[in-house]
Amino acid sequence: MSVIKLDAFEVRLGGRVVLDGLNGELHGKAIGLLGPNGAGKSTLINTLLGFHIPSRGSAHVFEMDTRHERARIRQTVGYMPENDSFIGSMTGVRFVRYMAELAGLPPREALERAHEALFYVGLGEVRYRKINTYSLGMKQLIKLAQALAHGPRLLILDEPTNGLDPMARQRMIQTLQQIRKEGSIHLLISSHLLRDIDQTCDEVLILKDGRIAALCNIEEERRSHRNFIELVAVGPTKDFCERLRGLGCESASFADGRIKLVMPGGIGPQDLYVAANQTGMQIRRIHRRRDSLEDIFMRAMEADPNRRELVRL
Amino acid sequence: MSVYKHAYSAYTGRLTPLWSRVVVVVRYAVEEALSSRITIGLFTLSMLPVFVYMVGIYLANNTLARTLVLHRNPVFEIDARYFLNVLETQCWIALGIAGWIAPRLVSFDLADNALPILLSHPVSRFGYVLGKFIALFACLSPVTWLPCLLLFAYQGYSSAQPWFVTNLRIAGGLLAGSLLWIAFLSILGLALSSWVKWRVVATGAIFAVVFVPAGIGGIITGVLRTKWGFLLNVPVMMTQLWQRFLGEPEVMRADLHLPTVAILIVLTLACAICVMMLNARIRGREVVRG
Numbered sequence A: 001m002s003v004i005k006l007d008a009f010e011v012r013l014g015g016r017v018v019l020d021g022l023n024g025e026l027h028g029k030a031i032g033l034l035g036p037n038g039a040g041k042s043t044l045i046n047t048l049l050g051f052h053i054p055s056r057g058s059a060h061v062f063e064m065d066t067r068h069e070r071a072r073i074r075q076t077v078g079y080m081p082e083n084d085s086f087i088g089s090m091t092g093v094r095f096v097r098y099m100a101e102l103a104g105l106p107p108r109e110a111l112e113r114a115h116e117a118l119f120y121v122g123l124g125e126v127r128y129r130k131i132n133t134y135s136l137g138m139k140q141l142i143k144l145a146q147a148l149a150h151g152p153r154l155l156i157l158d159e160p161t162n163g164l165d166p167m168a169r170q171r172m173i174q175t176l177q178q179i180r181k182e183g184s185i186h187l188l189i190s191s192h193l194l195r196d197i198d199q200t201c202d203e204v205l206i207l208k209d210g211r212i213a214a215l216c217n218i219e220e221e222r223r224s225h226r227n228f229i230e231l232v233a234v235g236p237t238k239d240f241c242e243r244l245r246g247l248g249c250e251s252a253s254f255a256d257g258r259i260k261l262v263m264p265g266g267i268g269p270q271d272l273y274v275a276a277n278q279t280g281m282q283i284r285r286i287h288r289r290r291d292s293l294e295d296i297f298m299r300a301m302e303a304d305p306n307r308r309e310l311v312r313l
Numbered sequence B: 001m002s003v004y005k006h007a008y009s010a011y012t013g014r015l016t017p018l019w020s021r022v023v024v025v026v027r028y029a030v031e032e033a034l035s036s037r038i039t040i041g042l043f044t045l046s047m048l049p050v051f052v053y054m055v056g057i058y059l060a061n062n063t064l065a066r067t068l069v070l071h072r073n074p075v076f077e078i079d080a081r082y083f084l085n086v087l088e089t090q091c092w093i094a095l096g097i098a099g100w101i102a103p104r105l106v107s108f109d110l111a112d113n114a115l116p117i118l119l120s121h122p123v124s125r126f127g128y129v130l131g132k133f134i135a136l137f138a139c140l141s142p143v144t145w146l147p148c149l150l151l152f153a154y155q156g157y158s159s160a161q162p163w164f165v166t167n168l169r170i171a172g173g174l175l176a177g178s179l180l181w182i183a184f185l186s187i188l189g190l191a192l193s194s195w196v197k198w199r200v201v202a203t204g205a206i207f208a209v210v211f212v213p214a215g216i217g218g219i220i221t222g223v224l225r226t227k228w229g230f231l232l233n234v235p236v237m238m239t240q241l242w243q244r245f246l247g248e249p250e251v252m253r254a255d256l257h258l259p260t261v262a263i264l265i266v267l268t269l270a271c272a273i274c275v276m277m278l279n280a281r282i283r284g285r286e287v288v289r290g
Helices: A041-048 A070-076 A092-102 A107-121 A136-148 A166-182 A194-200 A218-222 A237-247 A269-279 A293-302 B018-034 B037-061 B063-070 B080-111 B115-119 B125-143 B145-158 B168-195 B199-224 B227-232 B234-246 B260-281
Strands: A004-013 A016-026 A030-034 A056-061 A077-080 A154-158 A186-190 A203-208 A211-217 A228-234 A250-253 A258-262 A282-289
Touching: A004 A041, A016 A041, A016 A056, A016 A203, A016 A211, A030 A041, A030 A194, A041 A056, A041 A154, A041 A186, A070 A077, A077 A136, A092 A107, A092 A136, A092 B018, A092 B115, A107 A136, A136 A154, A136 A166, A166 A186, A166 A194, A186 A194, A194 A293, A203 A293, A211 A218, A211 A293, A218 A293, A228 A269, A237 A250, A237 A258, A237 A269, A269 A282, B018 B037, B018 B080, B018 B125, B037 B063, B037 B080, B037 B125, B037 B145, B080 B115, B080 B125, B080 B145, B080 B168, B080 B199, B080 B234, B115 B125, B125 B145, B125 B168, B145 B168, B168 B199, B168 B234, B168 B260, B199 B227, B199 B234, B227 B234, B227 B260, B234 B260
Parallel strands: A030 A186, A030 A203, A077 A154, A154 A186
Antiparallel strands: A004 A016, A004 A056, A203 A211, A228 A258, A228 A282, A250 A258
């Protein structure tokens, strides 16, 4: 069963098309939602939660239609919004209990789960303090605690590391990795920080101008045929690149002597040394690079946004 | 999930029915309203007139007490006029209490942008507003119809004649007049509080909406020499309505009497505007046009 299924999904807000004909199925345990500002990430999340009505097409969360089964979806989902969102006059435990009760837990169980969720995210010691006395990091964590308290099947996190210091960010990432490892919850993490997505997700959906620019499995992509090499060289790099192109390598040379290569199958590092020797160039350093999420993202951003079909990288 | 194991586990227990989520909103809203000492103080003060009116009923029905306290002076009669005074006193106190409580119910949620989180749970916007409405309605009930009906019951119990049965219309009028007023106050209070972030300003806005149009209505009535200006005057409209509910002769000149239908239409229109205000403001997400 797919976690999220989009079928010619279009959302118009204020007379403007924000999401335009999205198609695709997401199955991952942890799905990253990437895209530049204004790409439509938050709108997609809000529409999945039923805050906006799709103008065309449909979206399903665990086979439940976002248009007709909003209450059931909200029962299944835990949501951590991007901006501050809490009741500052309440204590941490009371707020999380309130949210758990709204999600359908009986009062006694809600209180129990609220305590547990607060200890789980690391706010156990401050759970009786009013939320408006919390630091920014604590406020992020209380939003995570309330999203977890009712035991959702899908946890939607909108910029979960926003405004966190490096320590708090690392702790948040570790918590998300732990949740993913536990296995009962799927994660949908929206972020503009590639590193966060890289560390927590196994599948990524990249949006650009309201359209899907890429939808791929990060692990599979890393294991793909692409083999990147970065060289630092001295000498006639232009001749060297020409020679390598003859061997079927894609290359790009830079002013400081750096050369980036994509090696096809059958070409190895020894061929580079042979080509360097023949062109009189000296190789000073050689790096073998894996395809990073940044590469995937940058290629998706360079892709033609008018192309309607799903881009598989 | 457990406190000492520090590990996550899914919830597998029973869930409450969907309709009961409104009750959760009501419960937390009432607790929020009563968490303030000022609220408790206002409720206590609102009981003072009830106590005074109760003493009045006691004196009117107890010959010995009347002799000792009033020294055989002519005594007031317990009739529709007496209960109209009770109703008017309690209803205007209810306005003060609504002005204090309504902003507490909504402004706290709006001030910290809690709506996206609240509405991401299985409770609809309608359910959320209904919950807050019921909470405010419930808070105003012990100030209005409950003490009014208790005083009516006390008078029925104390009176020697078969007073209770012959004056049942008063009880109906007290109930209808109170319910109409607190329903109006509740929706008005919530709508205005949802548009004003600061509680003090919201309280002021509630009073202003009741009394400022009354002044404008008075000017219209005076300048144009028409009774229709009173349709902007909530105190006058409500007084006329309460008099009719209780069957009490109206004190205003006959040419200034407003038709009941016109009053009800104005109140309905005001409520419709409040619903539109709530609909525009109570949202999980704001949509910026353009």
